Amino acid sequence: MISKKMKYAIKALVYIAQNSKENSSVKTNDIATKALIPKKFLEQILLELKKNRIVNSRQGSMGGYYLMKKPNEITLAAIYRLCEGPIALVSCASLNYYEPCTDCVDEATCKIKFALIEIRQKTIASFESITIATLM
Amino acid sequence: MISKKMKYAIKALVYIAQNSKENSSVKTNDIATKALIPKKFLEQILLELKKNRIVNSRQGSMGGYYLMKKPNEITLAAIYRLCEGPIALVSCASLNYYEPCTDCVDEATCKIKFALIEIRQKTIASFESITIATLM
DNA sequence: TTAAATCCTACTTATTCCGTAGAATTAGTA
DNA sequence: TACTAATTCTACGGAATAAGTAGGATTTAA
Numbered sequence: 001m002i003s004k005k006m007k008y009a010i011k012a013l014v015y016i017a018q019n020s021k022e023n024s025s026v027k028t029n030d031i032a033t034k035a036l037i038p039k040k041f042l043e044q045i046l047l048e049l050k051k052n053r054i055v056n057s058r059q060g061s062m063g064g065y066y067l068m069k070k071p072n073e074i075t076l077a078a079i080y081r082l083c084e085g086p087i088a089l090v091s092c093a094s095l096n097y098y099e100p101c102t103d104c105v106d107e108a109t110c111k112i113k114f115a116l117i118e119i120r121q122k123t124i125a126s127f128e129s130i131t132i133a134t135l136m
Numbered sequence: 137m138i139s140k141k142m143k144y145a146i147k148a149l150v151y152i153a154q155n156s157k158e159n160s161s162v163k164t165n166d167i168a169t170k171a172l173i174p175k176k177f178l179e180q181i182l183l184e185l186k187k188n189r190i191v192n193s194r195q196g197s198m199g200g201y202y203l204m205k206k207p208n209e210i211t212l213a214a215i216y217r218l219c220e221g222p223i224a225l226v227s228c229a230s231l232n233y234y235e236p237c238t239d240c241v242d243e244a245t246c247k248i249k250f251a252l253i254e255i256r257q258k259t260i261a262s263f264e265s266i267t268i269a270t271l272m
Numbered sequence: 273t274t275a276a277a278t279c280c281t282a283c284t285t286a287t288t289c290c291g292t293a294g295a296a297t298t299a300g301t302a
Numbered sequence: 303t304a305c306t307a308a309t310t311c312t313a314c315g316g317a318a319t320a321a322g323t324a325g326g327a328t329t330t331a332a
Contacts, residue, residue, distance in 0.1 A: 029330025196299025
């Protein structure tokens, strides 16, 4: 199960994608009330999305958030990595966040690792097939 | 990422599968030392696996644990549900543990839900393709 | 200058994770 | 019958994470 943080991130991105006319930005307040997300929590999430260059923002009274990529370029895989961490089920099967297991008997012959690498590949494929465009 | 509990459960089941001759059982102590799992933690995990009829046990000095199903009948999906809960990424997309979202704007038209149901199907398929037999 | 927005940091509260401890129970064996 | 070695059961505890809250600092359009 994903965290509320990730669910809110998805909902917020979908809302922004649906409600931004050209050159316009969407206010946190709007997103929070329309998409039913606690506002202060949403602020933090949007800041993190910004740090990861998925959205950008304008400050000030006409400010708000807008997407930095096209909706079909923002994949579930990217959002997942950002909110939940590695997609692999164990760190030793992760590509981007590889770490050896502390309790591994013999990594070279570990069949669990190889099986979980296969699972990772499939999961990445299905997470990359879903984008914000899919969800609008 | 899966919990240590689930990882230990997998390792323990593989060890039991590999080390049980006919009608023999495998001691917690053996599993713990050979598979590098904290013993007291392992005890709890095995008890839970027993409660879910994946293993069974004999008490007493010749006691220990043995599988209640064939290795190729124990799927990663079953172990996951037992250790981690629902496979679906959100509860409203879950088959066995369905619950409506508290923050849903309109469940009937929610595209996130439908997308995550698709993901669930694919995840279940890949989790069911791996069994203890695959990992021996 | 002011109102309205984002930005930043810290705090809180509850839950889950990862074990540890110790005693009770069971069963084989001398 | 007593001993021993195994599982079973229940509780406890520290650390980390989740899900927010709070309050102010900063920025910008009007």
